[in-house]
Amino acid sequence: MKLDISYMRxxxxxxxxxxxxxEQGSKNHEVVPTTLIHQLSGMRSMSGTNRSISDLAKLKLIAKLRNAKYDGYRxxxxxxxxxxxxxxxxxxxxYSIGGSIGVGKESDIYKVSDKxxxxxxxxIHRLGRTSFHTVRNNRDYLKKISKNGVNWMVLSRLAANKEYQFITMLYAKGFNVPEPFDNSRHIIxxxxxxxxxxxxxxxxxNLPQLYNNLMKFIVKLGCSGLIHCDFNEFNIMIKDEDEIDPNDPEEVGFVVIDFPQSISIQHKDAEYYFKRDVDCIRRFFKKKLKYEPKDDPSMLDTDGFGEGYRYAYPDFHRDIERTDNLDELVQASGYSKKHPGDRDLEDAMEDMRNTEETDEDHIEKEEEVEGKEESSDGDDYYYSESEEEESDDGYNSQDEENERIIEALSSGVGNLKMDKMGNYILED
Structure with missing residues (x-):
């Protein structure tokens, strides 16, 4: 969905x-009764509350739910x-908000300015987005989520808060991540x-140096107690040349983004996700940059990876030795003392981690992204997927209807419409 703040003033x-x-009433009610809204707002008169409710509904900031048994809003x-x-x-x-510079799997990215x-x-985290790329892979999970009645806005808020904790901690520890400034609800x-x-x-x-620095980042993160779980070419930003300080020995020339899926090295599948992160970098360097280092037993240096070092890439059991407890400090998934209240968020993140692409999917995405780049102005700093649409209520759990909607999205069928609630419907 598009961000429209034209009426905020x-x-x-x-x-x-x-x-x-x-919002406060939504914590315990799917539809918040009008009388409760009045009580929680602290408004003096019910007529003033009703007037504001009417205005907010016209702006689509709140909405009525179909077939609700009482008068209320969500x-x-x-x-x-x-x-x-x-x-x-x-x-x-x-202070001001510019245009969109990217669309991620579960988020929208905008350029803003301070005063x-x-x-x-x-x-802006938007878990529950409908996309014909992801619905195909996640349908079983979506049916489970739909049955459990999960509030995607609540999960989006939890995911944003979790990512803000991650990057705040990592930035303070000197990791190459964006500097965090603020977090409110589902926005960072x-x-x-x-x-x-x-x-x-x-x-x-200097490809060998870049490769080495990326692999050392994975190991450093792991030794601090965390695994990224989505460490690939879409979540690594290469700095412009004029942004790199040649006199800084700690400068690596890249910044890593997108951390809500990160897990603890104590996670039961930690080794699998660690290897997947390493393999993503190896595959990209081999296919796109034609760089594929091999182990070299003649080299004694084991402080790095690739050309000039003994090992070509990291190994979980060989290279990960805990030096910090960041996973404990941010209560990362898989840590033994993880808060049980984040169970729904963990289910959502687990499904996102487990969504692996086949080679055909990867090629399809590359071709789609490259096609968009040819028509763009070069100002999008983040990975932009296909144009994705979403509904306020999350996913439709009916398999047959999903299949038809996915087909319409991918083929551009003209009978795909959107109703007043923001849900996709197919007109006969």
Missing amino acids: YMTADDFKVLQAV LTYNGIDYLALHSMLNRDTV NGVEKVMK IMELIKGFPMRRLRKHK
Whole structure:
């Protein structure tokens, strides 16, 4: 969905009180009764509450649920967008919002500025997005989620909060991640990386050094207690040449993004995910950059990987020795003392981690992305998938209807429409 904040300037303090009341009531109610909204808002008169409710409904910040048994409203994604941005505006971390610079699997990326004109990145988590790329792989999981009645807005908020914890901790520890600035609900504000995704890289002045630095990042992260779980060319930003300090011995020339799926090295599948991260880098360097180092027993240096070192790539059992407890500090998935309250979020993240692409899927995505690059202005800093649509209620659990919608999305069939609630429907 598109971010539309054009009406925010016209909203009153009472409107935001009522909107916050709907959000607060949503913690225990799928549809928040109108009387409860009035009580939680602290408004003096019911007529004032009803007036604000009417205005918010017209702006599609709240909505009624079909066939509800009582008079009430639920929060929409537009509504939670307004609440998050309102909080950030009050904290002066955001002053103006620019255009979209990317669409991820479960997020939207925008360029924003603070009151001093400093450009930053705003990442909006939107778990539950409908895409013909992911519905095909995740259908069994989606049926389970639908039965459990999971609130995707709640999960989006948890995912954003978890990622903010990750990058705040990693940035403080000196890892090459974007500097975090603020977090409200499902939105994160972070540093804008002046560069391009590694998927666009076709030549580099020192490939062995880049390869070595990437592998050492995986090992350093692992020794600190964490595994990225999605460490690939789509989540690595290569800095522009003029952004690299040649006098900084710690400069590696890249920044790693997208951490909500990260797990602890105590996770039962830690070795599998570690190897998958390593294999993603090896595959990209082999296919796109024609660089494939081999183990060299004649070399004694084991402090790096690739050309000039003994080992070509890291091994979980050989190279991971715990030196820090970041997984404990951020309560990463798989850590033995993980909070049980994050069970639904963990189910969502687990499914995202387990969605592996075949070679055909990978080629299809590459061709699609490269096709978009030819028509873009070169200003998108993040991986942009196919144009994805979503509904406020999440996924449709009916398999047959899903199949028809997926076919319509991929083929551009003209009878695909969207109803007033934001759900896809196929007209006969």
